[in-house]
Amino acid sequence: MPFPRASGILLHPTSLPSPFGIGDFGSGAYQFVDFLAETRQQLWQILPLGPTGYGNSPYLCYSALAGNHLLISPEKLLEKGWLSETELSSIPDFSTHRVDYDRVRAWKMPLLRKAYQRFHDRLDGQTQEQFHQFCESKAHWLEDYALFMALKQAHNDSSWHSWEAGLAHRHPETLDYWRNLLADEIEFHKFLQFEFFRQWKEVKQYANDRGVEIFGDIPFYVAHDSADVWANPEIFHLNPETCQPSIMAGVPPDYFSETGQLWGNPVYNWEKLREQDFAWWVGRFQGILEYVDWIRIDHFRGFAAFWAIAEGETTAMNGEWMESPGEEFFQYLGEKLGQLPIIAEDLGIITPDVEALRDRFGFPGMKILHFAFGSGTDNPYLPFNCNRNSVIYTGTHDNNTTLGWFEEISPEERQNVIRYLGELSSEGMPWDLIRLALSSVCDRAVIPLQDILELGSESRMNLPSQPEGHWEWRYHADGLTQERKDRLRTMTETYGRTP
Numbered sequence: 001m002p003f004p005r006a007s008g009i010l011l012h013p014t015s016l017p018s019p020f021g022i023g024d025f026g027s028g029a030y031q032f033v034d035f036l037a038e039t040r041q042q043l044w045q046i047l048p049l050g051p052t053g054y055g056n057s058p059y060l061c062y063s064a065l066a067g068n069h070l071l072i073s074p075e076k077l078l079e080k081g082w083l084s085e086t087e088l089s090s091i092p093d094f095s096t097h098r099v100d101y102d103r104v105r106a107w108k109m110p111l112l113r114k115a116y117q118r119f120h121d122r123l124d125g126q127t128q129e130q131f132h133q134f135c136e137s138k139a140h141w142l143e144d145y146a147l148f149m150a151l152k153q154a155h156n157d158s159s160w161h162s163w164e165a166g167l168a169h170r171h172p173e174t175l176d177y178w179r180n181l182l183a184d185e186i187e188f189h190k191f192l193q194f195e196f197f198r199q200w201k202e203v204k205q206y207a208n209d210r211g212v213e214i215f216g217d218i219p220f221y222v223a224h225d226s227a228d229v230w231a232n233p234e235i236f237h238l239n240p241e242t243c244q245p246s247i248m249a250g251v252p253p254d255y256f257s258e259t260g261q262l263w264g265n266p267v268y269n270w271e272k273l274r275e276q277d278f279a280w281w282v283g284r285f286q287g288i289l290e291y292v293d294w295i296r297i298d299h300f301r302g303f304a305a306f307w308a309i310a311e312g313e314t315t316a317m318n319g320e321w322m323e324s325p326g327e328e329f330f331q332y333l334g335e336k337l338g339q340l341p342i343i344a345e346d347l348g349i350i351t352p353d354v355e356a357l358r359d360r361f362g363f364p365g366m367k368i369l370h371f372a373f374g375s376g377t378d379n380p381y382l383p384f385n386c387n388r389n390s391v392i393y394t395g396t397h398d399n400n401t402t403l404g405w406f407e408e409i410s411p412e413e414r415q416n417v418i419r420y421l422g423e424l425s426s427e428g429m430p431w432d433l434i435r436l437a438l439s440s441v442c443d444r445a446v447i448p449l450q451d452i453l454e455l456g457s458e459s460r461m462n463l464p465s466q467p468e469g470h471w472e473w474r475y476h477a478d479g480l481t482q483e484r485k486d487r488l489r490t491m492t493e494t495y496g497r498t499p
Helices: 027-038 076-082 102-123 125-137 139-154 174-181 184-207 229-232 271-276 277-288 325-337 352-360 402-408 411-421 431-439 482-494
Strands: 006-010 042-044 213-219 246-250 261-266 294-299 305-310 320-323 342-344 365-370 389-391 444-448
Touching: 027 042, 027 184, 027 482, 042 174, 042 444, 076 102, 076 184, 102 184, 125 184, 139 174, 139 184, 139 229, 139 277, 174 184, 184 213, 213 277, 271 277, 277 325, 325 352, 342 365, 402 431, 411 431, 431 444, 431 482
Parallel strands: 006 042, 006 444, 042 213, 213 294, 294 342, 365 389, 389 444
Antiparallel strands: 246 261, 246 305, 305 320
């Protein structure tokens, strides 16, 4: 799909300013869009918006299509009359720097339940019809998700595979019993999704009206403890007795890890998916495209081949490569959806079959400047080796900030950076690397907001080798000074990335 030359900012909504302990779809989101428009950015890249589980990672969600209810804005609920000013007058002393997810949940969930009760008690005809239409249009995933979340609440948040056999194996009579028992809790979770999508739709429309497109994200794998796996066990490789993954996802040993990475997600049963005309995957793309304009596929290489590790293994060393029908799937997806607004996350060790699949459909790949200076002139991330059909970044959510990166790289690599630039400018890091990204031939450039704010390692979003304590960073609106806005806008205009 053709890309106009453009640039944008990477920022997950949880990082937005808000008095409620976590970024949300309230005034902070609209102010951020105003910043993007003022600096002539055309992209807002976000991470997956799903409801997060253990570790709070947006890449391990309870659903591939549901939204994270913690992003619902209490301000917007107040406007609807579903919360009162008194209820928002005693906000805990939340950190403005980081998200404390446990404290946020403890304070916000009772508020959301109050809002639901008022919604339920004051349901007028128009709102009732909107709610009914929403539930009907999303029924293919919403029914299972709402029941799944209600069941988790009733089972002390335990994973579905540990529930009684009738629930784990989805016996119809058992499901009917629990649907009746948990009817109000199921309705509560439907309300949360109704309000999440209402609020996000308004934010997205506000952005689109100002020339800003939303650049979303689809993780290749889904979490084992998710409504997707529980409701669709036949399309995953699961042990029929234990419901645990019989084949697990990961990556093989490489330069970074002698034992590889054992992720533990169940891998797809592509034979069954093919029999069903890839219905689950098609529905997933259709659903995501209802609330984003572009999609980045995380771990794109999984559509060419995936590393499969047998149940019982404790490392990823003894896996094997198994092929995926990526070409067949994307051909079918294109016939269903037309042009595919897809970007391929093609980082790491990428084999010719992955490159061929990416290029067969003209999907742009990713170029990361943090990876460009550790080797010779054939490094594929050096700007003169990049091709136009790419998205270039200083770094991503998995990288250090540019300032932190530059301070921590080896003296030799730092010298390579300076030699490539000629010298550090008076602006210095991270602006020299931002300029390098914006001036590249790549059709699109995306900069993490931490780099615009000139922040160090303490502000990185994620450290992939550590399972906890991440996805917490938040920014202060006063960091977006007029000087920084003017500098970003000038660079954007200078390098031809304006509308």
